[in-house]
Amino acid sequence: MTGSGRLPLLFLDVDGPLIPFGPREGGHPEYPGGPWPPGGGDHPLLGRIDPALGPALVALPCELVWATTWEDEANALVSPRLGLPELPVVHWPAPSETDEADARAGLHWKTRALVALAAGRSFVWVDDEITGADRRWVAARHGGRALLHRVGPAVGLTAGDLRLIGDWLRAV
Numbered sequence: 001m002t003g004s005g006r007l008p009l010l011f012l013d014v015d016g017p018l019i020p021f022g023p024r025e026g027g028h029p030e031y032p033g034g035p036w037p038p039g040g041g042d043h044p045l046l047g048r049i050d051p052a053l054g055p056a057l058v059a060l061p062c063e064l065v066w067a068t069t070w071e072d073e074a075n076a077l078v079s080p081r082l083g084l085p086e087l088p089v090v091h092w093p094a095p096s097e098t099d100e101a102d103a104r105a106g107l108h109w110k111t112r113a114l115v116a117l118a119a120g121r122s123f124v125w126v127d128d129e130i131t132g133a134d135r136r137w138v139a140a141r142h143g144g145r146a147l148l149h150r151v152g153p154a155v156g157l158t159a160g161d162l163r164l165i166g167d168w169l170r171a172v
Contacts, residue, residue: 008122008145008172010060010165011067011090011114014078016128016153018053019045024154037080046081048156054082056162061169062124065090067114090117106133120144122172124165128153145172 015021020028034051057064066074066089075086092113099109111134114125120143130150138146147168151157 006121008062008124008169009118010057010062010064010169011110011117011123011125011127012057012064013127013129014066014068014070014074017126017151017157018078018082019048020154020156021045021048022154028154035080035083037077040077040081043077046077049078049081050156051082053157053162054084056159057082058084060162060166063088065117067110067125067127090114106131107137108134111137115142115146118142118144118146122146124149124168126151126157126161126165 012018028048029050030047031050032047036046040046064084064087066078066087068074068090069092070078071089071091074089078084079086090110090113092110095109098112102112103109108127108129108131110125110127114123115138122145124147126149128151130148135148138148147165149161149165151161
């Protein structure tokens with residue numbers, strides 16, 4: 001993946017990291033303020049996105065990339081909510097027999113594609129479905145440094161997560 005420089009990439013998922021879901025005592029926080037994309041009020045989960053995450057993400061020394069099944073909708077609906085500019089988007093390849101074998105081995109279906117897109121460049125991957133199998137696969141096959149950071153889907157991305165990611169990025 002080419003970009004504006006050689007900053008590390010930050011591959012960012014939406015469901016889980018930015019839109020918390022699943023069981024949570026007391027329910028999920030809602031953020032009625034902040035920017036809303038055109039038609040965004042119709043989407044029932046966008047209110048769970050904390051608009052304060054946008055400036056925190058932009059402040060990280062990296063190139064942000066959407067790595068989500070939302071694909072281009074992330075730019076249309078999520079970026080405005082966070083006050084982010086339009087970001088590069090990972091367009092996922094069609095499922096293959098390799099993906100089925102990877103799934104049987106416990107590898108996430110995004111892992112192989114993200115390593116290929118990083119092409120040896122340092123990267124962070126923020127997702128709620130990362131496992132040890134993904135970390136081992138990336139460590140064995142990626143030529144650059146990588147941080148695979150799992151976010152709890154019921155809580156989403158926290159200030160602690162952002163500190164850890166920021167520290168890692170500054171060390172790279």
